[in-house]
Amino acid sequence: xxxxxxxxxxxxxxxxxxxxxxxxxxxxxxxxxxxxxxxxxxxxxxxxxxxxxxxxxxxxxxxxxxxxxxxxxxxxxxxxxxxxxxxxxxxxxxxxxxxxxxxxxxxxxxxxxxxxxxxxxxxxxxxxxxxxxxxxxxxxxxxxxxx
Numbered sequence: 001x002x003x004x005x006x007x008x009x010x011x012x013x014x015x016x017x018x019x020x021x022x023x024x025x026x027x028x029x030x031x032x033x034x035x036x037x038x039x040x041x042x043x044x045x046x047x048x049x050x051x052x053x054x055x056x057x058x059x060x061x062x063x064x065x066x067x068x069x070x071x072x073x074x075x076x077x078x079x080x081x082x083x084x085x086x087x088x089x090x091x092x093x094x095x096x097x098x099x100x101x102x103x104x105x106x107x108x109x110x111x112x113x114x115x116x117x118x119x120x121x122x123x124x125x126x127x128x129x130x131x132x133x134x135x136x137x138x139x140x141x142x143x144x145x146x147x
Contacts, residue, residue, distance in 0.1 A: 028089065028128045029055035035135045038142050039115045040106075047104035047121065047135055051095040058127045059086040060095060063104050065121040070107040076100065086126070099143050113137045 035049035045067070051060065063071045072083045087102060089095045097103045104121070113119050119135045 026056035026091070028053050028058035028091075028125070030058065030089065030125070030128050030131060032123065032131055032133050034144060035133050036138045036142060036144070037106075037113065037119055037135050039137050039140045040109060040112050041140060043107075043109050043112075045106040045109060045113075046099075047106065047119070048097050048099060049104075049133065049135070050097070051089050051123070051131075053089045053091060053093060053095075055091065056127075057091040058089045058125050060089055060123060061086045061126055062124045063121055064124065065106065065119060067111070067113065067119050067121075068106040068109055071121070072105050072107070073097075073102070074105050075102045089125070098145065115139050 031052045031054075033050050033052060035047070037045055037047045047063075060073065063073060065071050073087060074081050075084050075087070083105075087095050087097075095102075115137050117137045119137060121133050121135060123131045123133060125131075
């Protein structure tokens with residue numbers, strides 16, 4: 001075996017080890033906290049919550065609810081809102097869907113929930129099982145960050 005072949009083989013082995021070391025085989029361990037929906041004033045609403053993850057990385061891929069047949073997830077960057085296909089839920093971290101930032105959008109509401117009621121939704125993930133969430137409807141101006 002010549003020097004070049006040995007070098008290429010060693011480089012391939014090192015690269016393979018580096019890639020293996022970066023992968024996360026631990027399962028996501030997800031918990032939802034702080035969910036709320038401001039009382040909607042029209043035919044659409046927004047939902048906010050935090051997904052805490054004490055395991056490996058996962059992705060929120062969709063949300064479903066009996067409140068609307070058209071529930072999407074949006075990010076806000078530079079004061080512009082746009083629909084996205086998923087959000088990362090980082091390993092050992094959290095996905096924070098909050099006012100002024102990323103959030104859940106409910107379009108064409110089948111009914112308009114009132115303050116004090118609860119909206120049921122289900123979060124769907126790439127790896128983890130779906131999580132059912134009871135979301136309390138708060139006053140229109142509610143913002144837990146400013147309480």
